[in-house]
Amino acid sequence: MNIAVVGTGYVGLVTGTCLAETGNHVVCVDINEEKVQKMKDGVVPIYEPHLDVLFHRNIKAGRLSFTTNLAQAIEKASIIFLALPTPPGEDGSADLSYILGVANDLGKIINDYKVIVDKSTVPVGTAEKVRVAVAKNAKVAFDVVSNPEFLREGFAVDDFLKPDRVVIGASSEKARKTMEELYKPYVRQGNPIIFMDEKSAELTKYAANAFLATKITFMNEIANLCEKLGADVDMVRMGIGSDDRIGKRFLFPGIGYGGSCFPKDVQALAKSAAEVSYDFNILTSVMNVNEKQKTIIIPKIKTYFKDNLKGKHFAIWGLAFKPDTDDIREAPALYVIDELLKAGATVTAYDPEAMPNVKRLLGDKIKFAADQYDALQNADALIIATEWSLFRTPDFDKVSGLLKNKVIFDGRNLYSLEQMKKLSYYYCSIGREVVK
Ligand SMILES: NC(=O)c1ccc[n+]([C@@H]2O[C@H](COP(=O)([O-])OP(=O)(O)OC[C@H]3O[C@@H](n4cnc5c(N)ncnc54)[C@H](O)[C@@H]3O)[C@@H](O)[C@H]2O)c1
Numbered sequence: 001m002n003i004a005v006v007g008t009g010y011v012g013l014v015t016g017t018c019l020a021e022t023g024n025h026v027v028c029v030d031i032n033e034e035k036v037q038k039m040k041d042g043v044v045p046i047y048e049p050h051l052d053v054l055f056h057r058n059i060k061a062g063r064l065s066f067t068t069n070l071a072q073a074i075e076k077a078s079i080i081f082l083a084l085p086t087p088p089g090e091d092g093s094a095d096l097s098y099i100l101g102v103a104n105d106l107g108k109i110i111n112d113y114k115v116i117v118d119k120s121t122v123p124v125g126t127a128e129k130v131r132v133a134v135a136k137n138a139k140v141a142f143d144v145v146s147n148p149e150f151l152r153e154g155f156a157v158d159d160f161l162k163p164d165r166v167v168i169g170a171s172s173e174k175a176r177k178t179m180e181e182l183y184k185p186y187v188r189q190g191n192p193i194i195f196m197d198e199k200s201a202e203l204t205k206y207a208a209n210a211f212l213a214t215k216i217t218f219m220n221e222i223a224n225l226c227e228k229l230g231a232d233v234d235m236v237r238m239g240i241g242s243d244d245r246i247g248k249r250f251l252f253p254g255i256g257y258g259g260s261c262f263p264k265d266v267q268a269l270a271k272s273a274a275e276v277s278y279d280f281n282i283l284t285s286v287m288n289v290n291e292k293q294k295t296i297i298i299p300k301i302k303t304y305f306k307d308n309l310k311g312k313h314f315a316i317w318g319l320a321f322k323p324d325t326d327d328i329r330e331a332p333a334l335y336v337i338d339e340l341l342k343a344g345a346t347v348t349a350y351d352p353e354a355m356p357n358v359k360r361l362l363g364d365k366i367k368f369a370a371d372q373y374d375a376l377q378n379a380d381a382l383i384i385a386t387e388w389s390l391f392r393t394p395d396f397d398k399v400s401g402l403l404k405n406k407v408i409f410d411g412r413n414l415y416s417l418e419q420m421k422k423l424s425y426y427y428c429s430i431g432r433e434v435v436k
Contacts, residue, residue, distance in 0.1 A: 001182060004029060004077035005104055006070065008039065010046055010260070010327065011119060011149050012083030012396035017051060019162040020058035022185040026428075028066050029073035039066040047326035047353040050157040070102070071109045079178060082105065083119045083149075088264045093271040094123050101300065103130040107137035115175045117145045121205050121265055123272045127169065127198035143175035146198040148205030153259070153300045154324030161193060166193045166400070169201025206272070209265040210283060215250040216257050217286045220293045223253035223431025233431025234413065253430045255385065255411035256293035258330040263290070294335040296410050297383065300428050302343070304407065305380070310344035315379035316405070317372055318386025318412075319351035326353040332411065333385035337366060350375040352388055376402035387412040396423055 001024045004354055005016040008030040016028040023324035030036050035045050040057065044052045057065035067073050074080050074429035084098040099120060106116060116134060118127060131144045151159035168175040168182045176195060183193055191258055196204075198359055223233040231254050241248035257263070272282035331354075347366040349358065350422060355368045369375035372390065376382060382403060384391060392414050400406055400423070408420070410429040420427035420435040427435040 001025070001078055001178075002076040003027070003079045003182075004083065005081045005083055006030075006073070007083040007085070007098075007120075008035065008045075008066070009083065009085070010048065010153055010325075011151065012081070013039075013044075013055075014045065014048060014051060014156040014160050015059060015081055015119060017054045017064060017081055018157060018186075019182070020061075020063040021054050021161070024063065024182075025076075026058075026064050027073040027077065027222060028064070029213060030066070031068060031069065031231070033068055034065050036068050037256065042120075048156050049154065049324055054157065059395065065306055070105055074106065074109065074114070077114065078112075079115045079117060079182065081117045081119050081147075086120045086122055086264075086268075088267055091271065092220065092267040093275075094121070094264070094268040096122065096126060096129065099126065100129060101132035104136065106271070107134040110134070110138055110142060111142055112140055114140075114142045115145055115178050116142055117147045117179070119147055119149050121148060121209070121261065121268075122146075122202055123206075123268060124128050124199045126200045126202060133289075142214045143172040144198070145170045145172075145175050145179060145180065146201035148201055149206070150208065153324060153327050162189065163191060165189070165191055167201050167204050168193060168195050169198035170195065171197060171251050172416055175321040177408070190403055206265055206269040209262055210269050210286070212250055213262040213266050213290070214282060214286050216252075216254075216262075217289050217293070219251050219253045220256065220430075221289060224293075224296070226431040230433070232417075232433065236431075254293075254387075255295075255297055255332040255336070255430070256290045258294070258332050260327060260329040263287075263330045274418050294332045295339050296430070297409050297428075298339045298343075300434075301340075301381070301383070301409055304409075304426065312345045313378055313404075314340055314345055315369075315375040315382045316347055316349040317351075317375065317382065317384045317391050318388055319349055320354035320386050323386055323388040324353075326357055328354050328357045331386075334361075335356070335363070336383060336385055336411070341365060348375045348377075348379065351386065352390065354386075373398055380404050381407035381409060384410045384412050384414055386410065389416060 003024050003026045005012045005028045008028045016026045020026040037047050044055050086094040089095040127144045127146045168179045226233040237251045240246050241251050270283040319333045348369050350369040350372045407426045413429045
């Protein structure tokens with residue numbers, strides 16, 4: 001099939017590349033000229049494991065190309081994916097201006113029957129808004145389909161190629177059949193393509209993200225309670241996670257959820273609920289708790305340093321909002337850094353992939369290290385903000401030799417309390433005893 005993907009961010013580029021991988025011809029279009037030029041030059045503009053191999057293979061095979069010209073991109077396409085940003089507007093609702101702007105343009109330029117697929121995360125009713133925006137100028141028939149994306153950054157290629165499920169919201173039989181054909185190669189193991197109406201598909205995505213954010217937040221609250229009651233959250237986690245009804249995943253406590261999806265999607269769902277006069281209480285609590293959790297480590301640091309962080313120097317391991325991505329949108333590390341700088345401390349950070357993005361954001365407000373050990377020189381303490389694998393088993397002899405004090409504040413519970421006791425560290429983590 002000939003496919004156009006509008007927007008080549010984390011979702012669009014993975015979608016385009018993975019669709020080309022099964023033999024489709026894909027043209028990716030983006031308004032960011034620099035990004036498009038990079039891709040034309042063979043450079044993957046984001047960090048996503050395994051993406052580069054597929055990216056280069058499909059460009060070489062002539063199945064994947066890039067342009068800034070929307071009309072050119074959609075000319076031969078029978079399916080047009082919209083993978084555009086839906087950032088929070090001022091009132092917390094999803095900003096649909098990117099989607100509706102492109103929908104408006106598509107109405108003027110579509111030359112043949114097209115299936116227009118909304119892959120962005122959008123509030124209930126957006127498919128209808130897209131339909132109206134396209135129809136305003138369209139001279140040919142078209143259908144609009146809602147196909148929310150569930151990929152996880154860091155596992156995006158795997159998730160796209162072998163999805164747990166594909167959700168398709170479509171009222172047109174013709175569009176439904178086209179989507180079924182397109183996704184068949186990805187569900188050969190029998191995972192379902194679930195067809196439904198557009199509104200239910202749109203809500204499914206928000207419900208999934210809000211549920212996961214709630215699960216993380218619940219566990220963070222249990223962790224905070226463990227600290228007050230003297231229990232160990234790791235034990236509680238294992239105790240409840242072995243119950244099938246609860247499951248082992250998304251039970252790890254930490255310094256809050258971040259990223260480009262959970263914060264904005266929880267907020268947008270709460271806003272959608274408020275618009276129909278439904279008070280979705282649990283979401284308000286999730287947002288409030290997460291807001292506090294992002295800097296929960298700061299009072300712990302202040303307690304250790306007797307409320308005086310002026311002139312103290314901190315090493316931070318991890319900047320990305322989670323491991324295996326360079327995405328720093330709403331990353332808890334940024335909130336921690338902000339609080340440290342406000343208190344008069346200085347920071348040297350290391351992250352395997354996210355440093356260029358943070359550098360663009362913070363400039364020379366903090367220093368960046370060449371590797372994880374380089375970050376530790378002269379630091380009064382180490383703070384762990386992202387659970388990258390390479391931080392899990394560091395050379396502690398080296399760590400101890402470089403840090404000024406053997407002090408670690410671990411926002412991701414990477415080390416066992418026994419190990420920290422043996423190594424004589426002051427070790428403060430989340431929901432567990434402080435090792436002194
Ligand atoms: N990132 C994720 O893990 C993830 C997962 C599932 C769903 N989503 C949803 O998918 C959507 C896209 O997310 P993302 O993370 O890929 O965003 P992103 O910001 O990484 O990428 C969006 C891209 O769209 C481009 N763009 C903006 N306006 C454009 C226009 N008029 N024409 C062409 N291109 C344009 C931008 O230049 C950018 O490259 C959002 O709704 C998001 O909520 C994201």
